[in-house]
Amino acid sequence: MAKRLVTIFDRVEMIVLGCLLVFGISLVFIGVVARFCFKSPITLIDELYPIVFAVGISLGYSINVKENSLISMDVVYNSIKSPAVKKVLDILYDLSCVVYGCVVMYLCYVTMIVQLK
Numbered sequence: 001m002a003k004r005l006v007t008i009f010d011r012v013e014m015i016v017l018g019c020l021l022v023f024g025i026s027l028v029f030i031g032v033v034a035r036f037c038f039k040s041p042i043t044l045i046d047e048l049y050p051i052v053f054a055v056g057i058s059l060g061y062s063i064n065v066k067e068n069s070l071i072s073m074d075v076v077y078n079s080i081k082s083p084a085v086k087k088v089l090d091i092l093y094d095l096s097c098v099v100y101g102c103v104v105m106y107l108c109y110v111t112m113i114v115q116l117k
Contacts, residue, residue, distance in 0.1 A: 010066070013059060020056040024049055051115055054108040061104055065097055 031045040080086055 010063075013063060017056060017059045017063065020052055020059065024052040024056055027052060047115060050111055054111045058104060058108055061101060065101070 027045050027049045031042060031049070034045070035041040077086065077089060080089070
């Protein structure tokens with residue numbers, strides 16, 4: 001039952017991320033067209049797309065960590081034969097993911113606070 005709920009949540013997360021991607025790109029496109037073709041920028045778009053991209057980045061990072069598909073040096077990792085060295089690299093990789101996740105969460109928080117002021 002729990003595994004089924006996790007699968008459903010993962011699918012919903014992917015759908016929401018896809019919708020955010022399309023929505024964010026559409027916002028930028030509409031903003032550019034309004035600004036340069038009609039000489040009338042829409043200020044709401046300038047306020048909204050940083051928030052959409054911050055949420056999209058957070059969701060994308062979450063998905064990549066779950067699938068273990070972040071940018072890594074697979075060639076170097078696969079060439080290492082020693083399990084001990086691989087274990088150390090795995091620990092360093094996990095720590096870097098935690099640090100990066102904390103930095104992204106902090107920057108998203110700062111972006112939200114700046115948008116609310």
